[in-house]
Every structure is written in structure tokens, then in C-alpha cells.
Amino acid sequence: MAYTLLSDLPELGKLNRKEIAALAGVAPMSRESGSYTGKRRIRGGRAKVRTVMFMAMMSAIQCNPVFKRYYEHLKAQGKLPKVALIACMRKLLVTLNTMMKNGTRWGEKSPEMA
Template identity: 30%
Template sequence: MDVDDEALAELEVLVGFDDDLAGEATRIRGLLTGIHPALEHAIGPRISHPAVLEILSRCGGPAGITKAGRRKLTAIAKVHAPRMGERLVKAIMTALGEQTVTVPGTAAADTVLPRLADSLKTVLQQRKQVAEQVEGILDAHPLAGVLTSMPGIGIRTAARILLEVGDASHFASSGHLAAYAGIAPVTRSSGSSIKDEHPARTGNRQLKRAFFLAAFASLSHPASRTYYDRKRAEGKKHNAALICLARRRCDVLYAMLRNGTHYRHPEPAPTAA
């Protein structure tokens, strides 16, 4: 086994462990979805934020959070989220007011959720430690700089792409890579009408997730945002526009990996005289 193969073997163990840790957050979201969907919708996407975890840890589930009240929630949230604390609490209070029925299991959630929140805090700390080890191994790989030079690709997504794709030499074209990842858009049609594009149900799930996360993260980059906005202007929904962006980026990434070249930012369009 050469040095690169040994590094990839170590990377696979660490990234696999990291994936398992990431699954812990879904336990909390799953529990909230079952007892209070509106609350899950409000805090689920931010479930790993320290302010959200502290509220769950100290107040529990929907009943405990309601009992705590706006003032206490705001005091907790502002310590961990000075800028978004009030907005977070407003979203929580609005969500609590949307459900008037108490679902069986709500009381038990006040006991279980603080423990799950504390467990997730520990998991997130472990993920930091794993990420440091992943970064150390990744830095030594010759393609690491190639991957991370592309906007939106961080340490975790780079590690996953490297494990699943390597130097892309096993793929005849970027189209083959897109199909393998399951990001080649599939058009839904009914008779003569074309309804929409959606992700293929097949493909490598972990790689698909990496491509999607990278595409979403790249929206702060002007070229990606321009392309995404153009697709939205064409009438595509958010997910469909992201599919198109991920697919476009796949073409670029494939060429980068095959040639061993870093990402080149597009030249700005010339302005009219």
C-alpha cells in the first residue's frame, strides 16, 4: 500500500465515523417532527446551533419551552446568539402558537430532549476533533488543494469527494460522474407536459449529499449565485435550481481532478463603453 492509499484508508475510517456522528442530530429532529412539526420546522435547520441546543437542554420539549416563556428563552438565546437570539425566540414562539393539539409523547419529550441535546453537544465536540484529524490527512494528499480551491468545498466535502471519486480517472466523462452521484437532473413529464426537474433517485447518496452541500455553500460566490438566480428566473424551484448548479459544478470539478488544476474564477464580463 503506497502513502496515498494508506492516507485514503485512514481518511475513510475518520469520515465514516464523522458521518455516524452527524446522524445524531436526526434523532432530535425526528422526535420533534413526531410531536410538534411546526417547532421542528423552526429550529430543525439550526439544530446544531449552541443557542438551540442550550434551549432544549435547559427547557426540554414544546411543553417546557412554552412554560419557560419568551423572556427566559431570549436570555438563554442571546448568550449563544447575540445577533439572532431575538429572531430565534420569535420563530419558536410563533411555531408553538401554530399547534393547539397536544400529541401523545409530548410530556416524555421534556425528559428526553435535554439528554439528546447534551449528547449532541458532546458529539459536535467529537466532530471538531475528527475534523482536525481529517484536515491533517487531507492536507497531505496532492488533490486536496485542487478540491478546496473550488468555492463551496470545505474539509468534509473534500474528504468525501476524494474518497468516492479520487482523481476521477474511473469516469469516462463528467456526465458519467454526475450519473454516479445521482445529480443528473431527471425531468418529470405527464403526457405532453413537462412538469419539473428533480434529482435522480439512484446514485451514490454520500457523494450526492457532498455535491449538494457544496453547491449550496457556493451560493455566496458570485458566479454560482448568478447561475442559480438565472435558473430561478426560468421558473425552477429552489431544489431544481440547485440540481442544475451542482451538475454544472460537476463539469468543472471533473476537469480540475483530471488535469490536477485549481479552480479558476471566471473573468468578469466586459462593460460596454
């Protein structure tokens, strides 16, 4: 995953959280027109990055206590498993983006990891 993010997402650390999530294709986009309100879905972005992040997050929700706790919290709120997984992917990407911006490491205290 690190190789894919560094090679296919060189903007990591240079954009804000909404822009980086949209660029990777993990930001929820609403489908609205006039009075019609559709479901929010992810779309667009860089498919290769999204695919690699999906597989990495499948492992992370089993092994990483931060993402496992967040995933279980979202499921307890009634979110579908895939929706919760995508939210975890977005959280990971936003956390990595912030870490790149600030030059911090994973073990250091960060508001996203709380």
C-alpha cells in the same frame, strides 16, 4: 466536501461529464415508457456524495459569485429553487471533473466557470 469527493468518488477525473453526474446521482433521469412521458428526476448514485454536495452548494450559492449568478439565472428562467440547486451541484461536479482531468486549478480560466 473535498474529503468526501476524494474518498467516495475516486473516479473523479477519469469519467466523462455524463458518467460522473450519473455516478454521483445528480443527472436527470427521464421516466418514459411508450407514449408515457414523466418528469425527469435525479435518482441512484452515491447518496453520501449527493448529500454532502447539497450542503456545500447551499453555502456556495450564497458566497461564491459563479454559482450565485448561475443559481439566480436558473431561478429567473422559472426553475424551482431545488431544481436550480441540483443543476448547480451538477455544474460543480462537472467542473471539478474537468479540472481533475486537465490538472487545472479553480482560478485558472475554464469554460465551465464562464
